Amino acid sequence: MKLTFLGTGAAEGIPSPFCDCPGCEYARAHGGRNVRRRQSVLVNDDMLIDFGPDIFPSCAALGLSLCGLKHLLVTHSHADHFNVDHLKMRSRPFRLSTELPEMTMIAGPSVWSKWSELGGSDQGAGIRRRIILPRQSLELPEYSIASLAACHHLQIGDAMNYIIDDGTVKLLYASDSGYYDEPVWKELQNHYFDAVILEGTIWNRPAGREHLNEGDFVRMKDRLRSIGAITDETLVIATHFSHQSVDSHENLEKSVAWHGARCAYDGMTVEIVPVKK
């Protein structure tokens, strides 16, 4: 399974144009990996996780086309993960000469309401609708998908993390979420992951309920290991960083590496290989 990180920043991105915190000022001055677009991850070449407001600059910067996209998996309806107006650009009037495959979009009810309320059309954008709720699973020709209740966007209640199996490896996509509730840990006992994408939104800030700081990132990783869902060999990738929680990519990378994980940056590609249990 190949992963391409299109964006690795939280809602405001880094640098936020409206902020002069140390993280933003450093990113403005130094550019490169310090700059983080809003989060999205491409799985192989045919499945995208989340469709935020930076999809277009990300694809342009990385020389990527999404013409081969067959599946779109959406975690929740926050603006940094789902942008209706940009997704409408898949419609026929905006790509006259290009034939696209039908794209299965898998998302919870609040994402679908946002899509409908803001004028999205399944038929217009070539979308096959699959509604998913936390604790459900579904089969696609190339993937098995299972959803977990994320500890996030709690006043709405349908934010999800996903388990993605492409037949060769199994990935846990754990963003956005705070430390999981106990029922989720019970579900995870039956799984073994070759890789985990784990958020670190509020890395150097005090702990929060709906995002992970450094301490909770470590608690999640340790708990996954203690229930046998990962081993020390499993690749754990940290992502979804807020400008107010980092100073530089270099320091963040060192801090993440200290916990045996890899720090994602925009444009990073990783080939996930099966890990022996």
Ligand SMILES: [Zn+2]
């Ligand atoms: Zn987010």
Ligand SMILES: [Zn+2]
């Ligand atoms: Zn800032």
Ligand SMILES: [Zn+2]
């Ligand atoms: Zn969110």
